[in-house]
Amino acid sequence: MKTVLLMVGTQKGAFLLRSDERRRSWQIDGPIMKGWKINDVQLDQRGAPRMFAAVGSYVYGPTIHVSDDLGRNWRQIENGPSYPTDVESKLKEVWCVVPGIESEPEVLYSGVADAGMFVSRDRGESWQEFENLRGHPTREEWTPGLGGLCCHSILVDPNNSQRIWAGISSVGVFRSDDGGQSWQVKNDGLEIVIPTRQHKDIGSCVHRLVIDPKDSTRLFQQNHKGLFRSLDAGDSWQRIESGMPSNFGFPMIVHPHDSNTLFVIPLESDEFRLPMNGQLAVYRSDNSGDSWHESREGLPSNFYAGIMRQAMAYDTIADNSGIYFGTSGGQIFYSRDNGNNWEAIDCQLPRINSVSVAMLDD
Numbered sequence: 001m002k003t004v005l006l007m008v009g010t011q012k013g014a015f016l017l018r019s020d021e022r023r024r025s026w027q028i029d030g031p032i033m034k035g036w037k038i039n040d041v042q043l044d045q046r047g048a049p050r051m052f053a054a055v056g057s058y059v060y061g062p063t064i065h066v067s068d069d070l071g072r073n074w075r076q077i078e079n080g081p082s083y084p085t086d087v088e089s090k091l092k093e094v095w096c097v098v099p100g101i102e103s104e105p106e107v108l109y110s111g112v113a114d115a116g117m118f119v120s121r122d123r124g125e126s127w128q129e130f131e132n133l134r135g136h137p138t139r140e141e142w143t144p145g146l147g148g149l150c151c152h153s154i155l156v157d158p159n160n161s162q163r164i165w166a167g168i169s170s171v172g173v174f175r176s177d178d179g180g181q182s183w184q185v186k187n188d189g190l191e192i193v194i195p196t197r198q199h200k201d202i203g204s205c206v207h208r209l210v211i212d213p214k215d216s217t218r219l220f221q222q223n224h225k226g227l228f229r230s231l232d233a234g235d236s237w238q239r240i241e242s243g244m245p246s247n248f249g250f251p252m253i254v255h256p257h258d259s260n261t262l263f264v265i266p267l268e269s270d271e272f273r274l275p276m277n278g279q280l281a282v283y284r285s286d287n288s289g290d291s292w293h294e295s296r297e298g299l300p301s302n303f304y305a306g307i308m309r310q311a312m313a314y315d316t317i318a319d320n321s322g323i324y325f326g327t328s329g330g331q332i333f334y335s336r337d338n339g340n341n342w343e344a345i346d347c348q349l350p351r352i353n354s355v356s357v358a359m360l361d362d
Contacts, residue, residue: 003360004315005070007051008326009038012350014053016071023322023336026345032071040096040310043070043358044123046105052124054094054110062094064110066124070360079126081110081118089114089134096310097124098154101161111151115142115168119180130180133166138185141196145170145205145224152309153209157216165234170194170205170224175234189237191225208252208309212259220289222252222264222309229289240289245276251312255338256321260288263323263339265307278302282323284339295335298342305329310354317359326352 006017006026013031032038037056044050051067053074064077083091093113100107110118110127116134118127133151142149153167162179165186172187190204205224212218219230221237226247228237241247246266255261262285268276275281280303281296305327312325324334330349335342 001362002317003362004317004322005043005358005360006324006332007041007043007071007354007356007358008332008349008352009041009053009310009354010330010350010352011037014038014041014071015347015349017332017345017347021317023334026347028347029071031350033065033074038353039094040354040356042097042099042356044099044108045358046099046102047123049360050123052097052108054097056093062091062112064094064097064124064127077124077127081112081116081127081129083114083116083129083134087134089116091116093148093150095150095152096154098156101156101158104161107161109154109156109164111154111166113144113148113150115149115151115171117151117154117164117166117180130176130183132181133174133176133183136174136183138171138196138199138202141199141202142168142171143194143196143203153206155209155211155219157211158213159216163216163233165209165211165219167206167209167221169207171202172204173206173209173221173234186230186234187237188235189230190223190228193224207250210252210254210262212254213256214259218259218288220252220254220262222249224248224270227252227264227289240285241292242290243292244283245294248273249307250309251307251325253312253314253323256314256316257318258286261286261338262289263312264292265312265325267306273306274304278304280333282325282335282339282342295339296342297340298335299333300344305331308353311352313355313357315357315359322357324355324357326355328352 008015015030040054155165157163174183192203193205194203280299315322332345
């Protein structure tokens with residue numbers, strides 16, 4: 001028997017929720033780092049478990065905190081991500097912490113705003129910037145989206161750590177094939193949201209970028225202007241929106257055991273950013289995005305909260321994987337049967353920024 005650990009980052013601290021594999025009742029611990037903005041919480045299980053939190057404070061600024069006892073005690077990383085004082089960009093937010101591939105257990109990545117990426121090669125104790133991403137030749141025309149100029153999605157090829165992708169709002173997708181030393185824009189086929197004068201290939205607002213865990217040439221994204229799939233590692237993109245009521249939304253996940261299965265949550269337009277007609281619904285594709293169908297059994301009507309880009313995740317229970325998402329209203333909904341039926345966890349949290357899941361041995 002395993003324990004399902006749900007890690008939730010909110011506007012006013014982090015919360016840890018635990019259940020057994022039946023997922024019928026939940027123990028809730030928190031708030032952790034009470035009152036602090038938590039953009040992301042991740043558990044790195046490549047070795048001794050270490051939990052990471054991307055933390056922000058109006059007083060102390062953006063930091064990364066770590067816990068080596070599953071969230072009971074925390075300490076701030078002293079040599080966390082930081083920009084030189086003599087550059088124009090300012091480090092305003094740590095958006096995400098992403099463990100590297102299995103063969104490099106010491107390596108982690110972090111995306112920040114103003115947009116940039118950092119790498120740690122010592123399990124998060126110190127961080128170095130990929131300077132050529134922030135210093136990309138197109139940088140002069142990067143324009144922030146509503147959530148700021150943020151690097152929020154980081155993917156690493158599980159078979160080749162030299163290949164890394166970054167999703168930046170509202171600039172687009174970048175890929176490095178040399179371990180972060182150089183970066184290429186990968187927006188071919190994506191609609192441009194913010195046109196620029198000189199660099200015509202940027203200005204696509206990627207909301208969430210995910211990878212097929214079994215085939216790293218297949219990428220998917222929820223974009224400001226639609227849903228897209230790439231079959232060539234991001235070199236080109238095609239729309240995948242058949243059956244969707246809206247092409248706008250933020251979160252996207254790939255099923256852990258069937259990478260042809262995708263989940264998204266559409267919202268009503270970039271102006272309103274609410275569930276369509278107040279009907280909260282998850283949409284699922286079982287054919288890599290060729291078509292989509294609604295799944296809302298158990299979800300509420302007359303619902304008008306949003307869902308953030310990092311606020312949807314899955315567990316890895318083999319027969320009936322759990323799908324989880326949190327809302328800007330502080331609710332957590334989940335499915336115990338691969339997204340066919342939904343229920344709510346009995347809690348009302350602050351605005352939820354992120355949801356992640358880990359499986360623990362009892």
